[in-house]
Amino acid sequence: MASENRCSGQGTGLFLLGLLLTIAMAIPASAARYLVIVKDSQVYGQIQSQWVLNSSSLTSQLLSSRDVQVQEALPEVGAIVVESERELRLSNSADVIVEKEFFHKTPRPVYSDELGATLSQPWSYDVRYAVSPSDILKKKKPKPKPGPGSEENDAQVGPKTPWGIRMVKAPQAWALGQQGQGARVLVLDTGIDKNHPALRGQIEDTRDFVGDNQTPYDVADKVGHGTHVSGTIAAALASDGFSGVAPRAKILMGRVCSEDGCSNVDVVRGMSWGIEQKVDVINLSLGGDFGSPGEKSAMEKAEKAGIVVVAASGNDGKPSVGFPAAYSSVIAVGAVGPDSKKAEFSQWGPELDVVAPGVDILSSVPTGTGCVSSAVVSQAAGTKGEVASSCFIGSAVVAAPGLSKEISFVGLGKPEDFSGKDLTAQFALIQRGEIKFAEKVKNAIAANASGVIIFNNTDGLMSGSISDDGTVLAIPVVMIEQKVGEELRDHLGAGEKIRVQVSTSSDDYSGMSGTSMAAPHVAGVVALIRAGNRNLTPEQVRQVLKDTVEPLGPNEENEYGSGLVEADKAVARAMQLH
Template sequence: MKRWVLLGLVGGLVACKKDKPVEPLACPGTEVQRLLPTAQAQKRKQALDDGTEPVLITYRPRVSGSAMANAESFAAGVKRMGGRVKHSFPELNAVAARVTPEVREALARDPDVAAVEPDRVVTALELPRLSPRALLGVVGQPNRTGSAGEYTDGLKMVQAPAVWDVNGDGVLDEGRPSGTGIKVCVIDSGWDPRHPELEAAVIAQKDFIDGDNEAYDQDKNDDGTVTWGGGHGTHTAGTIGAQLGAGGRVLPGGESNGVAGVAPTVSLMIARVLDTEGNGSTSDVIRAINWCTAQDADIASLSLGSPNESTLEKLAFEEAVQKGVLPIAATGNSGAAKVSFPAAYDVVIAVGAVNFNGEWANFSQYGAEVSLVAPGVNVLSSTIVGASPFAAVDAAGKPFASSPLEYSGIGKYSGKLINCGLGDSIASCGEEATCEGFVAYVDRGGGLFFEEKARHAMQAGAKAVIIGNNEAGDGAGTFTLTTNLYPWVPTTSVSLEDAGVIKGYFGQNVTVDVSGVDYVLQTGTSMATPHVAGVAALVWSSNPKLTNLQVREALEKSAKKLQGRVGLDPQYGWGLVQAADAISYAATKFPPAP
């Protein structure tokens, strides 16, 4: 079906010159569609647009009455003033609530109120991803057999396999520490319970976003379907406790067993405090660390943070440490000389990122608070099932290496290959383009964003898009589409060299296949933090009678110095965390009682 524009002027029709190009109309159904938030996300947003602000209110302790009774009294007082109470923290003499500016001013004047501070936003600390890449029931026993191919570069760098698979045969060595009996609470965006790497590891979960006991990284839609989040929590949980031999779908030619975690027999507890967009609140972080503590967690891993300090949050972490929890958090990804919170609190182990060469990652926030570093660049781990795309292009039986664009649609399409030039308009695909579908070839360049090129091709009727690179040696590229247009068709890129060959297939059938796998490379201090949490679990499982402070000392004192640094360094802290060395340090300094 062709699409043509009829041109006219008020007062009569104007004849068009035969040589004047006529811009075709967009194919039906290809108009720009903004992603609508899910029903759950809309409700959360509406709750924020009512003229109130989220605050944390700390009251002065009362001499009489129980902590719970006092908390109920404080909460009732806030409600009488017109505030909407979200949660009470009896142990902290505090309340989280939404209040108007007038109520906040009144609270600040109340002699019983010690402080009113913002319930600030916390966010996931990962960088945008640029690299191609059974529901919960009875908790099973962790696998002990897999393959050495599951041992990622990150695992090897922190000495994890050297602890529990000394001979490298892909089988956990009997009697060696691998995390058994240690509970790590992952305070993050939740998880995907369908992922085989995590099925046997998760023993408890709590959703502080939706207020239920299914801490899944998803939003429910009105039609009964779900929209999955970005997989941040699934990735960090996998780095800590992915199972041996429990592989999901992997890239062609990849290790069929997937990946292993740093502590593959650890017990994971999932506390969801980040929504599907990666945002959360201070009050939910406080609730989560309190829940982790009440559930007897040994370690808390937080790949999130805020640039600003919170007095109440600091107090919550101090109390958790006093009760035996070891909190570990990411320093942040802005590259600034300032560590994010909660990582910057003295009682929290602050983790920065290095690459696999042991070089400080220039996005990793730094300062005197940095304790340790761990691998945080292109870390391979689990993600939302089927959400990580890879691409294949085939022309007349000849395969071409390609990389899917970030946020590409998933699917397979075969059709006539049509030259769409620079993709600068709908008309760039020419008269061969039809709404019945075709594969669009588009050259990189022309000052256009890739989403513009793909959108024009889609509006011309393309059911798949190939973008050819214009720089030699740049491979297929690491290009991205944005998420504000939906749905994208399968969209992939090829190298300059392959683009020249593919152009010889114009007019012939070409197949573009963008499929989803269950693992992805991600970058950020978010990815470094779970490496340290996993190593802490290994150290603790080597001697369960260690205290949280003894485990911290073992991690820091045994760390590997990098780049010739001596002492505590603002970028590297004490150095690269080392599992085998930390266990040796703990065995020597804190030997088990006879």
């Protein structure tokens, strides 16, 4: 939690000296950072001129003698960042808040609990892979194929157009919204792959707020989250149809999260940079169960500066919206799947504004970190040839034509299912359920399996990470569909011998799930709105979004907010306003 201290009294420029002279005289701890948030702009101006801008003043000398170092002034949000080796406490003013640095969890892939639910890990996201957008759209009610001359024409969409882009009707809004031309979106996240083919022409500027000497450059994305979010917002329109919601908008990346967490101080610094840059929208696919006075103040300052702030509602599947999405100055976004149903992980509550696609969202990931697979079945009476498959992060790369092995069914992949079995030179065929994917794979490796094929226990395909530290296994791990897996299991039970040829390869695109993936759809729609009408206030933009949704339900507890965002209607409505 943030360390917040307030006292009564009138604030003046000289007050801050007294504030910092009241460092607790406890045992010194390791140096910590603090936000000093000044509510009154005139008081902040006095403080800045007397303290920050005059480093040779008596004030600065006194401060340095008490182990306090001024790091940065943030005039756009009325705050100052300081570092102190002693606990910093506030006295003598109601105009100033001192907030100690804390960390939100880094957005990371999470495991499925193998029962169909996402583990309770706030602000992480489940990683899932779509074989293709068309496979995903089969789950949604069928729509007539758009033909030449229709609003969504063949020149705008293609086989790689993500289903979420189509669901929010972004292509239909591109003409009015100029594909986001001129709109600028700040993404505060884990960084970005500046060399990704879908993003390298879309990035206007970057800034690292973490300061951990990341390589090969300061905003390099070692987590993958920021690159994925950025692609959903503004990936360039490719010939195969892959695109972001606003493919001509520009991305500014503020790296505020490392592998170790997202600092509240760095989030506020990133917000301040966005206000300074006069961006149109800020996307925050991060946060947690609690906020802080500094973050709340920064969101409010951004709104007053005319910037629309969009944030993810959270992934803990509970009836409360997380922060910063819950702040009234922020547009809170929940997630739905291709069937327009609320994603099981999506948090909801009175503060939820809208929902957007957030399950199996195909987007850019750091180059080469994605995974695609092929599985070809032979010597089975029913199923032969290539079958639909998905690849797991951490799977070994097996170049085509791949490995061809006989398969052996080992139930749910529990230790007892492998009892007395040696799977040398065989693939383990395992049913999804009851234990984690990683445990199934570990047990298969212990039985000397050459690879693992997991078949689903529900329709479609999904995947996830089989290591939480980036470890790449020595064997391939793929998933096949439930119907195919059950058929193979039954043929094996009848005594048949079946071979499957598996290959895997790296890719630059992958699917992910989470409200982290839903929020950038809305940020992209805001970019289209802003490209069409730059005169709307943040509150007007919020109202336009809410007034033009597709209502979803049942919605007794505001599980869907106002409903599913629709870009075409939103941009058209925005163009009518003055």
